[in-house]
Amino acid sequence: MSFKRNKIAIIGAGFTGTTTALMIAQKELGDVILVDIPSMEDPTKGKALDMLEASPVQKFDSNITGTSSYEDIRDADFVIITAGIPRKPGMSRDDLVATNAEIMMDVSKNIKKYAPESYILVLSNPVDAMTYVCYKTTGFPKNRVIGQSGVLDTARFNTFVAQELGVSVEDVSGFVLGGHGDSMVPLVRYSYAGGIPLEKLISEEKIEEIVERTRKGGGEIVQLLGQGSAYYAPAASLVQMVEAIVKDKKRILPSIAYLNGEYGYENIYLGVPTILGGNGIESVIELPLTDVEQNSLNDSAESVKKVIELLEDKAFA
Ligand SMILES: NC(=O)C1=CN([C@@H]2O[C@H](COP(=O)(O)OP(=O)(O)OC[C@H]3O[C@@H](n4cnc5c(N)ncnc54)[C@H](O)[C@@H]3O)[C@@H](O)[C@H]2O)C=CC1
Numbered sequence: 249m250s251f252k253r254n255k256i257a258i259i260g261a262g263f264t265g266t267t268t269a270l271m272i273a274q275k276e277l278g279d280v281i282l283v284d285i286p287s288m289e290d291p292t293k294g295k296a297l298d299m300l301e302a303s304p305v306q307k308f309d310s311n312i313t314g315t316s317s318y319e320d321i322r323d324a325d326f327v328i329i330t331a332g333i334p335r336k337p338g339m340s341r342d343d344l345v346a347t348n349a350e351i352m353m354d355v356s357k358n359i360k361k362y363a364p365e366s367y368i369l370v371l372s373n374p375v376d377a378m379t380y381v382c383y384k385t386t387g388f389p390k391n392r393v394i395g396q397s398g399v400l401d402t403a404r405f406n407t408f409v410a411q412e413l414g415v416s417v418e419d420v421s422g423f424v425l426g427g428h429g430d431s432m433v434p435l436v437r438y439s440y441a442g443g444i445p446l447e448k449l450i451s452e453e454k455i456e457e458i459v460e461r462t463r464k465g466g467g468e469i470v471q472l473l474g475q476g477s478a479y480y481a482p483a484a485s486l487v488q489m490v491e492a493i494v495k496d497k498k499r500i501l502p503s504i505a506y507l508n509g510e511y512g513y514e515n516i517y518l519g520v521p522t523i524l525g526g527n528g529i530e531s532v533i534e535l536p537l538t539d540v541e542q543n544s545l546n547d548s549a550e551s552v553k554k555v556i557e558l559l560e561d562k563a564f565a
């Protein structure tokens with residue numbers, strides 16, 4: 249036998265896809281294949297080559313290639329889906345559902361055909377519903393189809409807390425549950441700085457401001473950019489999840505997971521705390537919630553359900 253590098257495909261070579269590619273290569277988590285639509289083939293190859301030419305300077309040996317042919321993702325170990333349109337100022341993530349669901353079905357069919365054993369990480373919005381579409385279309389087991397939102401939402405929360413306290417981001421550990429929309433649920437009761445409950449360090453009023461800013465964190469960046477949406481922090485979040493899986497780290501990280509009774513929900517993808525390791529989502533951690541917290545989670549789950557229901561007439565398989 250011989251050892252091989254991981255083969256990591258990234259579908260969608262736009263802002264999030266390319267930033268993720270570079271971060272994966274810098275960490276040498278595997279060789280990266282960037283895939284975009286045929287009309288973007290040359291720019292995709294160009295971006296890949298440009299990144300590869302950074303490797304002698306940055307001293308990484310991951311290969312990076314660009315393509316528009318799904319043949320090139322054959323037998324990939326990991327596929328990250330960033331294909332789809334981003335929102336514009338004034339839009340919600342849910343406004344992207346019709347366009348991105350079509351793209352997600354097409355992408356998922358190709359992954360099923362060419363990389364049937366792969367682990368999939370979905371980023372495209374509205375991400376809870378898009379992860380559901382990917383799961384239904386590929387028919388892969390639920391531990392191998394995962395969505396990203398909570399790592400990013402928690403990172404935003406932690407950034408604002410560290411700024412408020414004037415302390416290192418390394419010492420802040422927040423906790424965000426629920427769907428990736430304005431009704432997500434930052435769980436203050438489970439959030440700490442240096443092991444000290446946040447409520448002991450920051451006033452209730454200020455915490456409420458941070459919670460609100462976190463909920464609208466994606467929209468804040470959309471407004472500031474004027475065109476497109478966030479990509480540095482989303483890419484960093486994807487890479488943390490990929491690393492947890494390919495290194496079998498068994499990290500406790502929030503993931504968008506398929507729920508089958510957990511937290512009282514069935515047949516839905518929603519952001520919950522999970523253990524991420526060599527088998528993808530190895531388990532969902534169920535936490536006791538207060539009535540107020542459970543009600544907020546219910547509101548968030550309801551808004552995800554509504555988007556999923558819009559898609560129910562689609563033939564996923
Ligand atoms: N879940 C999350 O936390 C986050 C989700 N997002 C979402 O990620 C998606 C991508 O965002 P960006 O990279 O900024 O957008 P972008 O517009 O820069 O890139 C998207 C790329 O997808 C490609 N594409 C479209 N259809 C395709 C197909 N059928 N096959 C392959 N590639 C295809 C486009 O040509 C484009 O290059 C958006 O839907 C955005 O809302 C972005 C940030 C965070």
Ligand SMILES: O=C([O-])CC(=O)C(=O)O
Pocket residue numbers: 334335341373400428465466467469470477478482
């Ligand atoms: O806000 C958006 O449209 C992109 C996204 O999901 C985020 O940055 O959280």
